[in-house]
Amino acid sequence: PARARATTLTRNQTAARAAYVLAGNDRGRLTVAAPQLYPHMWSWDAAFIAIGLARVSTGRALTELETLLGAQWRTGMVPHIVFTEGETGYEPGPQRWACGRVCPDAPQSPATSGLIQPPVHGVAVRRILDAARGASAAERHDAVERIRAMWPRLLAWHRYLADRRDPEGRGLLTIYHGWESGLDDSPRWDAPYADVVPAPEFVPFRRADLHALGALGGAAAQRPSDAEYVKYQWLVEELRRARYDDATACRTLSFRMADVLTSALFVAANEELATVADELGLPGVDELIGYADRFRRGVLETADDHGFAADVDLRTGAVIRTPTIAGFAPLLSGGLDPARQQALVETLTSADWCGHPGFAHALPPSTSPSSPAFDPVRYWRGPQWPPVTWLLIWGLERSGEQETARALREAALDQLADGLFAEYYHPFTGEPLGARPQSWTAAVALDLLA
Numbered sequence: 519p520a521r522a523r524a525t526t527l528t529r530n531q532t533a534a535r536a537a538y539v540l541a542g543n544d545r546g547r548l549t550v551a552a553p554q555l556y557p558h559m560w561s562w563d564a565a566f567i568a569i570g571l572a573r574v575s576t577g578r579a580l581t582e583l584e585t586l587l588g589a590q591w592r593t594g595m596v597p598h599i600v601f602t603e604g605e606t607g608y609e610p611g612p613q614r615w616a617c618g619r620v621c622p623d624a625p626q627s628p629a630t631s632g633l634i635q636p637p638v639h640g641v642a643v644r645r646i647l648d649a650a651r652g653a654s655a656a657e658r659h660d661a662v663e664r665i666r667a668m669w670p671r672l673l674a675w676h677r678y679l680a681d682r683r684d685p686e687g688r689g690l691l692t693i694y695h696g697w698e699s700g701l702d703d704s705p706r707w708d709a710p711y712a713d714v715v716p717a718p719e720f721v722p723f724r725r726a727d728l729h730a731l732g733a734l735g736g737a738a739a740q741r742p743s744d745a746e747y748v749k750y751q752w753l754v755e756e757l758r759r760a761r762y763d764d765a766t767a768c769r770t771l772s773f774r775m776a777d778v779l780t781s782a783l784f785v786a787a788n789e790e791l792a793t794v795a796d797e798l799g800l801p802g803v804d805e806l807i808g809y810a811d812r813f814r815r816g817v818l819e820t821a822d823d824h825g826f827a828a829d830v831d832l833r834t835g836a837v838i839r840t841p842t843i844a845g846f847a848p849l850l851s852g853g854l855d856p857a858r859q860q861a862l863v864e865t866l867t868s869a870d871w872c873g874h875p876g877f878a879h880a881l882p883p884s885t886s887p888s889s890p891a892f893d894p895v896r897y898w899r900g901p902q903w904p905p906v907t908w909l910l911i912w913g914l915e916r917s918g919e920q921e922t923a924r925a926l927r928e929a930a931l932d933q934l935a936d937g938l939f940a941e942y943y944h945p946f947t948g949e950p951l952g953a954r955p956q957s958w959t960a961a962v963a964l965d966l967l968a
């Protein structure tokens with residue numbers, strides 16, 4: 519496809535348009551992930567949205583997290599979707615999940631999904647508290663009080679993850695569905711999905727995503743395939759049959775992976791929350807640091823000689839070392855020895871990743887272009903995703919890799935200057951792909967520009 523760079527906005531124009539997009543997707547107490555394709559609240563999207571909103575209003579940013587945590591399950595689980603009442607344009611919708619009906623731990627209202635997503639919320643809380651420092655005394659006071667009020671829920675979320683999603687204490691979080699990783703159709707899940715086989719009587723329901731994206735053209739090539747979608751639906755069915763009970767799920771599900779990227783993000787979120795607890799005199803500092811240490815060890819144990827990390831199939835014991843963006847997890851967890859950290863940063867900037875000479879912007883692709891599974895337009899199989907770019911910039915800065923972080927930040931700002939805030943981008947042509955405008959893309963633009 520031809521290069522589709524219609525406009526190049528100035529940085530001020532980009533920031534103004536990003537704020538406008540977030541305002542347009544604001545439904546009062548939540549921001550929809552994308553108006554047509556995702557007319558509900560998504561868990562890790564909400565965290566990124568809060569990070570962006572913190573640059574505009576710490577109060578509104580906190581509202582986003584309060585809405586999400588308001589849908590928390592009795593177990594402490596924070597659901598991956600909080601459904602907007604009356605919106606029927608997304609499948610699987612609340613009837614299909616039936617969480618409130620089959621599981622006593624799920625809230626009756628609002629309706630939610632029965633999965634998790636990467637726990638980046640602690641990072642958002644830290645950023646909101648930092649942003650409040652520069653705000654008026656009244657805004658800062660309000661922010662501190664509201665963080666105190668949500669603290670028990672944040673701790674319960676982390677406890678749920680540490681206890682129920684790592685029952686054996688290996689320092690890696692278990693996921694029950696590719697959707698839980700946030701990187702749904704990443705080639706890292708291809709091998710485990712081979713074992714996800716719907717029962718013969720299972721009747722797949724109609725996909726709503728292709729219809730929602732239809733007007734933009736090329737939707738079928740940019741979304742997961744039908745074959746993958748049937749498996750996604752079947753896993754929801756398996757979970758519903760397990761009544762969303764973690765102990766049952768661990769015994770019965772046909773997909774159970776130790777997700778190294780989610781685990782690394784958990785390390786970072788624990789560290790960030792520990793600093794918040796320390797600063798505000800809140801309980802749980804040692805507990806949070808304990809989780810960070812345990813999961814950092816878990817992440818680093820999977821890393822090879824170049825620091826590249828791997829997932830583990832908990833059903834078979836197989837180590838999955840597919841060249842996807844998740845391999846860079848140690849840049850988010852921290853803790854690599856200097857030699858391996860340098861090797862990992864060199865890999866990231868090499869021609870196999872950001873430094874591919876054909877790329878429109880030197881940014882991390884979701885899958886390495888040198889992998890046979892690479893597809894430049896299909897979802898998590900190749901395109902560049904702005905929130906993942908944001909995470910790597912942030913992780914590089916925390917790891918002391920300022921120069922690489924700066925280069926990525928500049929490239930990200932160039933990409934976002936099209937003002938379209940697409941869900942993801944074609945690495946070679948720079949074309950916008952997927953939904954647009956996508957809230958988390960606008961949110962990370964706002965933060966990077968601040």
Ligand code: 9WN
Binds near residue numbers: 556562598700702
């Ligand atoms: C399923 C909302 C979400 C993101 C995920 C992204 C996509 C949903 C879908 O959209 O997933 O959860 O329907 O494809 O993969 O990371 O949170 O933006």
